[in-house]
Amino acid sequence: MQFSFIKCHGSGNDFPLIDARALSLSDAGWAGVARALADRDGPVGGDGLLLLTTGDEDCAFGMRMFNSDGSEAETCLNGLRCTARLGFEVLGLEQATVRLKTSVAQVARDAELAPGVATVRTVVGPNSVAAADVGLRIEAEQVIEAVVPGLPSARAFTAVAMPNPHLVTFVDAVDEEELVSLGSWCEGAPALIPARANVSFVEVRRDADLFVRTFERGVGLTNSCGSAMAASVLAAGLTGRVPFDAQVRVFNKGGLVRGRASADRVVTISGNATFLYDASVQVDVAAGRAEVPVMHARREDEAAAWRAAVAGLASAS
Template sequence: MQLSFLKCHGSGNDFPLIDARALALSDAEWAGTARALADRAGPVGGDGLLLLTAGDGECAFGMRMFNADGSEAETCLNGLRCVARAGFEALGVDRATVRLKTSRAEVARDAELAPGVVTVRTVVGPNSVAAGDVGLKIGAAQVIEAAVPGLPSARAFTAVAMPNPHLVTFVDHVDEAELVALGSWCEAGPALIPARANVSFVEVRGPADLFVRTFERGVGLTDSCGSAMAASVLAAGLTCRVPFDTQVRVFNKGGMVRGQAHADRVVTISGNASFLYDARVEVDVAAARAVVPVIQARRDDEAAAWSAALAALV
């Protein structure tokens, strides 16, 4: 099967993005396509597969996101910004309501993070701090700055659903080996959290600066996870580390976004939606394999603008 795609990234979280509004593949076929195109050892690679899907009476367009292992996520904020931009350009609009797997999102163009960096603002949610919504099988109604019974870590966590599940803990220094060990334990789908969870270690680096490192469900250790950054902003507010209604800079290995959490748990995130190249590729969906893509157009100006923005952050 031949497919056209756009390679894009949000805060270093990179994806092949397919305009699927006129395509009729089954969930199993999309899962196979995701395994083929997002395979880091394959010819494209990515943190997952993004789909721009058709709108309905309430939403201008929709988004689906398949992880690199073929599982489908409830949301992906870094990917949402890229899909939002694709939808804006397809429909000639600057803001929209987007249908997600289990919810909706409000998206709009925003002031540039840096010169030449296309920036999109997303309102994150619906959010929840109910343990059941996070998928935790525990007696407590919620977990905010507390140990999680049964979790192989004595650290204090804050559990939030964005709506995908997140366990956030604040640390003096990120220990990646510890993060990977705990993330891998959650990735196995234990009885404590059978649907798995994203795990983030967060450093507070200033009055309104956070650094986030995440083991992402279905992906592993990633340079960036948009919903984890949003979860970390909310957790910082819930634990009084950063006052609500304060604009926060959230750094990760992929770059930086602007975030803000409010007392009603509404979170907004603004970050880049950078397009890198347009291509076509032959995919064997059943075997989850792809050949080397044919690149049709490169967007070197956007890549250069993002590189300059990263250099300015160092």
């Protein structure tokens, strides 16, 4: 089956993005396409597969996101910005309500992070600090800056659902080996959290900047996870590390976003939605294999604008 797609990224989180509004494929079929196109050893590669889907009476359009292992995520904020940008362009919109797997999201074009960097603002949620909503099988009603019983870590975590599940801990310095070990344990769907969880180690840097490193559910150690950055902003507010309603810069290995959390837990994230190239590809859906894509157009100006923005912001941080 042949697909046209846009290779895109949000804060370094890269995806093939398909306009699927006129396509009919089963969930199992889309899972196969995700395994083919988001395979890092394959001809396209990515942190997952994004689909722009049709809207309904309440939403202008929808988004589905399949991880590289074929599982479907409740949300993906870096991917949502890219999908929203495509939705804006094909429908002639500046803002919209978007249908996600289990919720809806508000999205809008925003002031550029840097010259030439397309930027989209998202209101994140609905979120929750209820342990049950995060998927934790514990007696406590919530976990805010506390050790999680049964988790193989003595660190204090804050558990939030964005609505996908996140465990966030603040550290003096990120230990990637420790992060991967704990994330891999959660990835095994233990009895403590059978639906698995995203795990983030977060450093608070000068001027209340945050640096986030995440082991993403269904992906592994990733350079960027949008919902993890949002979860980290909320956790920083809930634990008093960053004042509520303060705008903070959230860095990761892929780049950065602007974030803000309010006392009533409304989280807003603004970040890039960069299109890298347009291509088409033949996919054996059943086998989950893709052929070498045919390139139609490269968007070198956007890629260059993002590189310049990251270099400038990194030197200023």
